[in-house]
Each structure stands twice: as structure tokens, then as C-alpha cells.
Amino acid sequence: DDSMSLASAQRVLYALKRHVPLKTSEIRPHELLNYFSFDTAEPAPGRVFSVLGGAEQDGETLTVSLAVKGATPEREPLDLTLLVDRSCSMGAEGRMDYTRRGLQLMTEQLQDGDRLDLVLFDSDVCTPVQNFVVGRDDPSVLNDALARMRPNTGTNLDAGLQTAYGIQTGRDAAEVHGRNRRVLLITDALLNEGRVQESLVAQVGKNLEEHDIRLSGVGVGREFNDKMLDKLTENGKGAYVYLGSEAVVDRVFGPGFDALTRTVAHDVHFALDLPDSLAMERFYGEEASTNKADVQPIHYFAGTTQLFLQDLRVRPGGVVRNDPITMRIEYTDAITGEPEVQELRTTVGALLDGDPHNLRKGQALMAFSDIVLAQSMGGGGCGAPLQAYRQRSGAVPGDAEITYVNGLVGDLCHVEMTTVVTRGVQLKLKLDSDQPIASVDLRCGGQHTTQRLTAADQIARFEDITPGMCTVELQGNLPITAEVEVPESGGDLRCMVRGGRVSCT
Structure with missing residues (x-):
């Protein structure tokens, strides 16, 4: 969406502040990534765009944030x-x-x-x-x-x-x-x-x-x-x-x-070139496609920022830090009318070493939008979506804008948000099974994480898990479920499967 498309985000905040119902059609989650502020770099002289990136890995998913800022030339x-x-x-x-x-x-x-x-x-x-x-x-x-x-x-x-x-x-x-x-x-x-x-x-x-x-x-x-x-x-x-x-x-x-x-670039297309080790799993913007013609070009306004947030699937073999990632920006210069191309290159390792603040804030805002969408469709936003938001917002301490959103969410769901869920713990789940287990699903509150297993490695490793009661689902001949308690300090659990029965300690 255009970098100054802000109306949906502004309207959501207005409605929550004044307890006004929202229609689902009026909620465009990606506009939150236009409206809220993120850390950015200034475009270099002669450049129209700058990009500041970060990444975090959770199992087989690499989440990447790219904060794009437009220049402010003489008007x-x-x-x-x-x-x-x-x-x-x-x-x-x-x-x-x-x-x-x-x-x-x-x-x-x-x-x-x-x-x-x-x-x-x-x-x-x-x-x-x-x-x-x-x-x-x-x-x-x-x-x-x-x-x-x-x-x-x-x-x-x-x-x-x-x-x-x-x-x-x-x-x-x-x-x-x-x-x-x-x-x-x-x-x-x-x-x-x-x-x-x-x-x-x-x-x-x-x-x-x-x-x-x-x-x-x-x-x-x-x-x-x-x-x-x-x-x-x-x-x-x-x-x-x-x-x-x-x-x-x-x-x-x-x-x-x-x-x-004032626009600085017209008919803008952003393209993300990924290495073979990564594949797009989910894009949190308005449109994405491998076919450029399927994505409507946008227009970029002076000094504005957009956060591009995406989940990438890590293919077998794992993350390769030296693998290149390139954002290619094709646009028409707003003043000269000439077609231009700008490329911004980085590596997976550089993104992983970057500040995760933008990424975590973007995730918190997307979790916030899940609450609002669920409430607009008849309720349920104050259940699992709220728990997911509490964890996401807890990963962005000291951010005044997220603190403001916390107040709106607390008022909406009638909960105390001054203390939010902190980042989770590490959990290692060891399997001892008499049948092949292909993967382990772990559900904790609003979280749902899956770890694939191999015959040689029957240990599922989870990061950032909320302590408390969780559900483990083992994908064997048929799905096998068990309730487990994740300690406050994290640690190791062992699940034994025998004759279709499971016990976890």
C-alpha cells in the first residue's frame, strides 16, 4: 500500500479509544506498519530510499524486517x-x-x-x-x-x-x-x-x-x-x-x-531476492507475488517509512549466514519522470546481527491487529490473540507507542496490561517412541510452533516459549496429544510413546 495510506490505522485507534465498533472491512493490518514509527537510516545523498534490516530465527522460520525510508529532497x-x-x-x-x-x-x-x-x-x-x-x-x-x-x-x-x-x-x-x-x-x-x-x-x-x-x-x-x-x-x-x-x-x-x-517516487515495485536456502512463507503487507504484474505499484511520500515484515521458511540444511538477500526497488522518479532502479544488498548473517527492535515491534502490531479483527467478527480477540499480543508486546520494552497500544488493549479486554508477558524460555523435548514421529506441535496460549524431526534426531528444540500449561501434539501414525507444563526456567522434557499412549515428564 502507499506509504501515506494511514486511514485504517488511524481509524482503528480512534474507535478503540472511544469504544466505537469497527467493521472488519475497515481494518487493514498492514497500514499499522505505515502508521507507527520504526528505527530507520537516512537515505544516502542522491538516493531515494534507505533500508534498515533485522532478522530472528524461530525453528524453521526466519522472520525478517526491512524498514524502508523515503528521502526528503528540496521541494x-x-x-x-x-x-x-x-x-x-x-x-x-x-x-x-x-x-x-x-x-x-x-x-x-x-x-x-x-x-x-x-x-x-x-x-x-x-x-x-x-x-x-x-x-x-x-x-x-x-x-x-x-x-x-x-x-x-x-x-x-x-x-x-x-x-x-x-x-x-x-x-x-x-x-x-x-x-x-x-x-x-x-x-x-x-x-x-x-x-x-x-x-x-x-x-x-x-x-x-x-x-x-x-x-x-x-x-x-x-x-x-x-x-x-x-x-x-x-x-x-x-x-x-x-x-x-x-x-x-x-x-x-x-x-x-x-x-x-509530496511524493518522491511513483509506481514503485519492491522485489526481495532470496537465496535457495530460504522461501517466502508469509508476507504481512497488502500484496505479494512471484509475478510482478500481479502486484499493484505503490507511491512513496517524502520522509515516510514502511516496515516490510515477512516470515521465511528455512529449507533443509539450515540458515547460511553468508547467503545474500537483495531488495530491488523499481520506480519512476517523481520529479524527472524517469524510470529508476535502486538495489540494497545484505546477507542473512548481517540481518541476524541487526537490532531486532523493528521486527519485534512489527510482530506486536500484527498480533494487535489479530485482536481487533477477531473482535470485529464477533469476539474472541481477548482469548488466544490477547495472549499472543501480551508476549509480543513484552518483547518491545520501553516503546512508548506499544505502551499506548497496551492501554487500548487492556481497556478493550478489561485486563491489566502494565505487566506484560516477558520473552519466553527455551524448551528441549526429547522423544522416546515406538513409532516414527515426523514432527512435534507445541501450543502455549496463542503460540503455535512446529518442529520437524528426523530419524537421527528425535529432539524438538523450541525458543521463546511462554511458561505454563501447553499442549504437545506428536505427528505419528495418528496425531497424539498430551498436556505438559513448561517450567518458568524452561529446560528439558521427555515424552515416551508406547502402544499409542504418551506420557511426558
């Missing part, structure tokens, strides 16, 4: 058309208040030479400000127009988009050369007039893209049309964020405004 003058919904629904929940606050803060981020238009739409469309140039025109003209915005009647988003599109495309080539052209739509997208079909409205975003005019979207209100705005900004190749609190407003339109309105 071009901005041609920005503000398209603001002033329908009656914008009067609810402080939506218009958030909008005014954000746009007034935005004026402080503008630079001399930036050009602005203000288009307001309800049942009708009006343009109180057009061709306003920062540093040339009286600031009170823009500020007064923003202060006078008030909710009115119905919602004709299509008419508003057509007007904004007409203003941007009405300028000749000399006027727009070397400028960052963008429409910023602020709406709850609760359509009730005009061309309300989502496919038709999304087509407007495509038209904007064809004229090299990007469209970013800001959703406001508890009930805003997420599907509509997601589709519109996807086709408009722009950012998509959600305003749910004054703090988020201040972040988006304050220090985050540059990222909201």
Missing part, C-alpha cells in the same frame, strides 16, 4: 486545490471544526510561491479562493475564507471533483512546469447527490492521474465512506488519512503536511 512549488465538503453531515462530531483547524494550521506550512485554490461543495459548488499565491497575495483572503466555512445542504462530490479538476487542468503548460500539482479532498464521502456510483467517482481520480495531478484524501467523521475514499485516492495516486482527534489533525497538517502533499 517544488505547490499547486494545491483544496476541495472541502461542506454538506450538512460535516456538522456532526466536530468534522468541520477539525477541517478548519487543520487548514488553518496548513497555512503555516506553505512557502512563498505556492498557489492555492479553495473549492467548497454541498448540493452546489463554489470557489471562494482561486489562484492565491503565497507571498504575493494578502494572507487574510485565504484565512477569512477558511474561517467562514460552514456546513450547508447535500453532498455532490462529483460536481466538486469536476470543478477542482477543471481549475487544475485550465492552466497552461508554462504555468505548471516544475510544480507539484495536487488536489486535497476533505470529506466524509456520504454521497447523496450527483454521480454517486463509486466506479464513476473513482474514474475522476484516474483522470487526475493522467494529467499528472495527484489526489490525496482526508476522511473525517466516525461513519465516513472508507471504501469510497480508499478507491478514489488509490486511483488518484495520493495519500489517504483520517482525522479523528485534534492531535491527529495537528500531526497531519503540521509536521506531516509535506508528506501528505
